[in-house]
Amino acid sequence: MMKLAKITIYMLALSTFASDYYVSNKIGDDKRDGRSSEIQGDSGPLKTINKALHMLQAGDTLHIINTGKIYRQSINIPKEMSGKETQKITIEGNNSWITCIDPLANDRWSLSPNGSKEVYKLEGLKGTFHFGIPLYKNKEKIPVLDHVDALKPGEFWYKEKFNILYFYTTDTYQSDKFKIILGDGSIREVEAAEWGHTNYRHNPKLKRLRGFKQAPKSIQINGVEAPLLDSPALDRLPEGTSCMIQDKELYYRPHTGEKPVDMMAILRPSGVTINHVNEHITFKNLNVAYTSNDGYNIHGKAKQIRFENCNAFFTGDEGFSSHGQCETTLDGGIFLYCSNGIHNVNNSSTIIRNVIVDSPNTGGLKNDKGTVRGVIENSIAINCPIKTHQSNMENILAISDASTDNQTQTGIEAGENVMIKSVTIIGSGLIRVDKSSACFEGCILALENGRIHIRDTNPKNILVLKNSSYSKSVLLEWGKKPPFQKSPLVKWGQENPENMVNTTPIEIEFKGPIQNQYQQLPHNVGCSKELFNRYIEYRSTREELLKTVQKMVWPKELEYYKDI
Structure with missing residues (x-):
């Protein structure tokens, strides 16, 4: 009993040392101690997030105060910053916004004659920009000429x-x-x-x-x-285009009669970066917009890193990406107009729950071949694919709703050791399975003239559908290389009933609102009704969300120039 009492007293003593720190981009000052959300003598919030990070110890919480003004900063977790299993470090975003895009002072451009062309160079750059420096003018991205x-x-x-x-x-x-x-x-x-x-x-x-x-x-x-x-892009730079030299120098050629004024540039690669052996850190309620690389970039051997309700918009590469031997959990988040929505690689191990990936440029929700066993649950992929290896997938909605012209192929690409359960796919799309068996259990494959592609000579060894439904128009094709063999899935299922256990074809009319298409589907299989309702709610607020992003990044007034 005495020993238990000592342990209890020890744990209570530890908890008393947990501290709260505050950052404000409105009233913050890095000369203060960061221990108060308001100015109280020498105490008050800090201005710089990375300054506050170096103060955090196990059990501490950093509060990023939501001032209604965007933080033109990045979060770079220091090498020495780690929590403990019973004393996690928490970074509470309070739904604040972070961006890597900054306004450029007009006097940073110097005229750099290039033959008969007027080309301007951006002065004051330090370091190497491996992901380039995207330029914007009047909210429009300047085209880049690659060498x-x-x-x-x-x-x-x-x-x-x-x-x-x-x-x-x-x-x-x-x-x-x-x-x-x-x-x-x-x-x-x-x-x-x-x-x-x-x-x-x-x-x-x-x-x-x-x-x-x-x-x-x-x-x-x-x-x-x-x-x-040496530099073909610079030598042949068209009007209204930019280029970089050796990832260190940025050049821009305006249209005739114009000068580079009131421009913005993405000068930091990622919104949140972890690159060390950090442990037991939780991020909550954070928005990241406009990066040249990832929204959330996790490298090294980080363990027990958790993200709750963390969103990313308009990222140059992934919205969220876990690399190396990292262990991460992503629970809740919207990833809209990212180059890749979520992409986990190498030996990472990631649990993904309650996310929405919408309209990426190149890829949707991906776990690469090298990833350790992962989980994807209760999530929605809109106008993009789910490509996964070594993962359990359950309660997923993959949907093609033509809400944007920027669509990639909707559907699922299943690699090795993938379990697929309670998944609904609606609209045009493709299911691809490579060299490994894939069992679709309790799924609805409502593909509009879609295909199931098996990269093997015998689909019987690969594809199994249990307690599922599929559109009568679905085509099955297989083979290791073209030309592929083809058969309507209905016909193939009749010939191979052991591969289609309690699985039936359905008729669906792919016209009108998505709600109408959903009502035609059997509701005892596929994703949950709650997940579909979440999609409907998201679609009703999507345009307002995009307006919020633009309002935060490009405010009408130019007062924010004073803080850069």
Whole structure:
């Protein structure tokens, strides 16, 4: 009994040392102690979030005061900051907004003559910007010219960051001989077959060559000197376009008669960054908007990192991304107009619950092949796919509602060790299963002229539907490479009843409001009615949410310039 009493007293003593800190972008001052939300003598809120983070100990809470004004800051968790299992560190956002986009003072631009063109350089940049610096004017994003897109046939450009040589091929390049003279005078001879494909799929004539330990000095094709350009984008920059040199210098060419005034730029990569062996940290009620990289970027070996009701909008890459050997939980959040909604990679382990991913540019909700076992529950994917490996999926709504022109393929791509239960897919889309068995249990595949694609020679070893329903128009196709074999799923199911257990085809009219389509579906399977109602509620408030984002980032008045 005495021992238990001592433990209780010890735990109570620990709790008394937990402190509250405050940050305000309205009345905050980094000369204060941060221990009060109001100014009380020398006490009062801090101004800078990262200043406050270095004060936090296990059990402490940082309150980001919602002033109605956006925080033009980022949250970068210090290396030494960690909580404990019984004394977590909490960062309470109070529904505040954080952004990586800042207004640029007009005098930061200097005229940099480039031939006959007027090109301006942004002065005062420090460091390297691996994700570029997106520019905005009048709320519109300035187009970016990549150096590889500025190349012409027969020209080369070397990307120093990744040690890659790019070549815009000619019609005769497959019979050409290439001699690459390196900086130390050594020579690398290359055959045409050694040039590989690039990620620039819009230009199939663009090829790349890896494996350089030093930059090329010159290049010969069949003994004739070929153009190796230093900065093709800058040399050929069109009006109204920007470019970067070596991820360190930003250039912009305005339209004729204009100057770079009242512009904004994304100068910080991510809203929230963890990059160390941090543990037991919880983020709550936070909004991140406009980043060049991720909204929430988690690296290193962070453990027991939790995000509750954390949202991201208009991110350059992922809205949320967990990397490496990190253990994270994401419970509640909206990820709207992010390049990728949620993308977890490497050996990360992530629990995802109660999220909405809406209209990303390239990818929706993804757990890559290297991820450790994960969970995706009670979540909605709108106009985008769910691509997952090593995960349990349950109570999911994947829906194509044509609410935006910026749509990717709706549906599910299932990799290894995926359990799919109580999932409803409505609208146009694709289900793809690669090399691993996938069991759809209690699901509704209401695909409008959709496909189930099995990348194997025998779908019987791969696909099982239990207690499910599917549209009569669904086509099953399979094979390891084209041409694929095809069969209506209805016909294949009749021929393979052991793969279609208590599973029936349904008729659905894909016209009118989504609510009407939903009413046509059987309601004893698929996602919960509560989840669909959450989608309806979200759709009714989506436009107002977008207006809020724009209002926070681009206020009508220009008073915020004074704080930059």
